[in-house]
Amino acid sequence: MNLQSKKVNIALVGATGLVGIEFLKLLEERDFPFNNLYLFSSQKSAGLKLKVKGKFYTVKEFKRDLFKNIDIAFFATSAEESKKYTSLIKEFKTISIDNSSAFRLKKDIPLVVPEINFENVKKTTKLIANPNCSTIQLVLVLNTLLQVEQIESINVSTYQAISGAGKDAFNRFFEQTKGKNKEGYPIFFNNLIQHIGNFKGKWCEEENKIIDETRKILNKKNLKISATTIRVPVVNSHTEVVNLEFKNRINISKIKNALNKTPYLVLLDETDPVSVSGTNLVFISRLRKDKFRDNVIHFIVTADNLRIGAALNGIKIGERIIYEK
Incomplete structure (x- = not known):
């Protein structure tokens, strides 16, 4: 059709x-x-x-x-x-x-x-x-990796751009870059905000979104996933650092092949939020095996949060x- x-x-x-x-x-x-x-x-x-x-x-x-x-x-x-x-x-x-x-x-x-x-x-x-912006770019990668080997646990730390906080925060950030609107909280410019959203116990709203939404999308209600979310003074595109544990020993070549065959994923040695902004793909970089555990990999996921997310x-x-x- x-x-x-x-x-x-x-x-x-x-x-x-x-x-x-x-x-x-x-x-x-x-x-x-x-x-x-x-x-x-x-x-x-x-x-x-x-x-x-x-x-x-x-x-x-x-x-x-x-x-x-x-x-x-x-x-x-x-x-x-x-x-x-x-x-x-x-x-x-x-x-x-x-x-x-x-x-x-x-x-x-x-x-x-x-x-x-x-x-x-x-x-x-x-x-x-x-779904939430940071959830989407993460699950697009996890879904491919699940086809390679069973995942035991996930630990993700996000470094989320100002654009993800909405238009008012976006404007406040640019005012602060010019030395204005620096009274009160939050101070976005030249600063890191160590949580996103209100706290529920020790976990903030954005962290709970990533955990709960990832489980629902992947249909894995008992998936072991933890998240730490940080707002950073970057204009656009979210970055996520992922530590992923598989159930069994993993072959890094199989991981690379699976990622390279997925049309909406791009595997690179390194990238950054500026390069990624305005694109419609999810970028994976710094992919490597853990130094001590043969069933653990580390990688970075970067994507335009207003588009992909x-x-x-x-x-x-x-x-x-x-x-x-």
């Missing part, structure tokens, strides 16, 4: 945020097949005109009645906004793809990375959760719904 033979009406809620802007870029770059496009944002941004595929679209405040004619809606909104808006349109035919944390761990709502578990999206599915994943879900459902 030609993807272009089946066009739909789509909406983007949160069109003027950092993730929303990436959604718009990707709609154009990938020539996403739509007839009509509706853009929604806050009252503050209403009236803005944004260009997609050579045409200007006016950003509107959320209007429930317009969703009667919308087939797929992408939500790049906060968890509270997503809960509110999706509840208002649940009686319509609209399939909602939500980028917030609102629905990710709900038992009856699929948490989808299309390269891994798109089969969880059924013809009757009307709400799909997009958010907008691109949502767009790919939408494409497969059109193509396959």
Whole structure:
């Protein structure tokens, strides 16, 4: 089937945020097949005109009645906004793809990375959760490694870019680079924030997201995985340092072959967030065996968090719904 033979009406809620802007870029770059496009944002941004595929679209405040004619809606909104808006349109035919944390761990709502578990999206599915940014780039690598050997445990430390904190934090960071807005917390510029989100016991919100979402996506509820998350003064693209223990002794050549055969993964000796930003691939570098244990490997995963970790994943879900459902 030609993807272009089946066009739909789509909406983007949160069109003027950092993730929303990436959604718009990707709609154009990938020539996403739509007839009509509706853009929604806050009252503050209403009236803005944004260009997609050579045409200007006016950003509107959320209007429930317009969703009667919308087939797929992408939500790049906060968890509270997503809960509110999706509840208002649940009686319509609209399939909602939500980028917030609102629905990710709900038992009856699929948490989808299309390269891994798109089969969880059924013809009757009307709400799909997009995973956390740091989770997506990690599971795309883990899924390939699981095909080589059984994984015993995972320890990941993330170094997450400012763009992942949202538009307000992004703007605050750039103000701080100019010596402004340095009163109070957080200080992003020239600093490391040693947790992301609120604490639940000794574990912060972002760490729990990685743990719980990875288990759900890979369908391994007892997977031994630990995470430490840090916000770093990098503009864009997340970096993750992974220590992975297999059940059995591992051949590093098999690992490399598996990674090299996966079309959305790139294995390099070394890379960095600046080089990776703006790309639609996940980069693995510094791959090596542990010095003392023959069943342990170490590597770094780097990816554009606004694309791989958010907008691109949502767009790919939408494409497969059109193509396959």
